[in-house]
Structures are given as C-alpha cells and as structure tokens.
Amino acid sequence: SQQGEEDPQALSIQEGENATMNCSYKTSINNLQWYRQNSGRGLVHLILIRSNEREKHSGRLRVTLDTSKKSSSLLITASRAADTASYFCATDASGATNKLIFGTGTLLAVQP
Amino acid sequence: GAVVSQHPSWVICKSGTSVKIECRSLDFQATTMFWYRQFPKQSLMLMATSNEGSKATYEQGVEKDKFLINHASLTLSTLTVTSAHPEDSSFYICSARDFNSFYEQYFGPGTRLTVT
Numbered sequence: 001s002q003q004g005e006e007d008p009q010a011l012s013i014q015e016g017e018n019a020t021m022n023c024s025y026k027t028s029i030n031n032l033q034w035y036r037q038n039s040g041r042g043l044v045h046l047i048l049i050r051s052n053e054r055e056k057h058s059g060r061l062r063v064t065l066d067t068s069k070k071s072s073s074l075l076i077t078a079s080r081a082a083d084t085a086s087y088f089c090a091t092d093a094s095g096a097t098n099k100l101i102f103g104t105g106t107l108l109a110v111q112p
Numbered sequence: 113g114a115v116v117s118q119h120p121s122w123v124i125c126k127s128g129t130s131v132k133i134e135c136r137s138l139d140f141q142a143t144t145m146f147w148y149r150q151f152p153k154q155s156l157m158l159m160a161t162s163n164e165g166s167k168a169t170y171e172q173g174v175e176k177d178k179f180l181i182n183h184a185s186l187t188l189s190t191l192t193v194t195s196a197h198p199e200d201s202s203f204y205i206c207s208a209r210d211f212n213s214f215y216e217q218y219f220g221p222g223t224r225l226t227v228t
C-alpha cells in the first residue's frame with residue numbers, strides 16, 4: 001500500500017498542552033501537506049511544506065520534514081478544545097500526477 | 113479563497129440503483145479533479161484522477177465500470193456509483209487542482225452515501 005502511517009492513532013490531552021503527531025511515508029515527494037477533519041465533515045488544509053524545506057510555522061502549528069527519514073511531524077501548541085479533530089498528512093509524490101496519498105490519521109481529543 | 117462544492121451532501125438509495133455525485137469548482141478552473149472514498153474512522157483513499165476532456169485514471173483495485181467518472185468541463189466532474197450495494201456506503205470527497213497553481217488542491221465538503 002502507498003498509504004503513509006501516522007502515529008499515534010489517537011491522542012487525548014488537556015487544553016493548553018501541546019500535541020505532536022508524526023507521519024511516515026514511503027516515496028520521494030514534492031511536498032507534504034497536513035489536513036484537519038472534524039467528524040463527518042470535509043477537509044481543511046492546514047499547512048504545506050516543500051521537500052526542500054525542513055520546518056514551517058503557521059500560527060500555533062509547527063511542521064517539520066525530514067526527507068532522509070521520510071517523516072514529518074505536526075506540533076500544535078497551546079491546544080484548545082476546538083482543536084479536537086482528525087489530522088491527516090498527505091504526500092504529493094514526485095512525478096507529474098500531483099495526486100495526494102493520505103496517511104492513516106491521528107484522532108486528537110483536547111479535553112477542556 | 114477557492115471553493116469546491118459537492119452535490120448532494122448526502123444521499124440514501126436502494127441497492128441496485130445508481131447515484132451521481134457532482135463536484136464543482138466555483139471560482140477557478142480545475143483541469144484535474146480527484147475522487148476519494150473514506151470509510152468511518154478511516155483515512156481517505158484515492159479512487160481516481162479525473163482530467164478534463166480525457167478518461168479518468170483509476171487507482172489499483174477500483175472498478176472503473178462501477179465508479180464512472182466524467183470530467184465534462186473545467187469546473188465540473190461527476191462520479192456515478194452504478195448498481196450500488198451496501199458496501200459502497202461511504203463518504204465520497206472530491207478535490208480540485210487550480211489550473212494556475214501547481215500544488216494547491218481544494219477539497220469539497222464530501223457526500224455521504226448510504227445504500228440500503
């Protein structure tokens with residue numbers, strides 16, 4: 001399967017704590033993207049990191065990319081109850097197709 | 113920002129019937145659209161890549177005769193689930209790539225299909 005792996009599968013933390021999710025993938029990539037999905041809803045694009053970038057920030061989000069290990073991490077700082085959702089990484093593989101292959105996802109629950 | 117719509121939002125149909133789901137890019141042209149399927153508590157699985165004016169490219173294991181894709185214009189792609197069965201019940205999500213942007217994909221809100 002081309003699908004990437006994410007860990008943990010599920011994570012429960014208290015409001016104010018940081019949440020870290022990891023993503024591993026298998027192929028060479030153009031970029032890696034992180035998405036959020038509330039239960040039964042569509043996807044919200046969070047951040048895109050290109051293969052030549054190592055770290056990127058957006059508000060309370062920090063993404064790292066290690067292409068040598070084929071892995072990425074998403075850090076959400078000072079979490080809020082509203083951050084409760086599923087988080088997916090998606091890789092845009094090298095080549096002309098630009099199709100996204102999604103990871104297995106991490107279900108984050110932030111307790112108020 | 114770029115908006116992608118899907119219609120319907122949800123549909124319930126009887127086994128053996130066909131269901132058409134539309135995916136529209138509302139404020140940009142999309143030469144390429146993608147169709148995903150998501151089962152409960154699982155990730156998105158890419159079903160096919162739809163290119164305007166040409167045949168769709170299906171992922172391994174996806175039956176092209178069962179999931180008919182038509183990308184008739186730069187703003188519309190349709191997915192028809194033919195002879196639907198209960199195991200086809202799923203959340204179907206489309207995304208569209210902006211013609212003017214190499215990387216950006218915009219996702220629709222999804223269509224929940226329930227086959228009884």
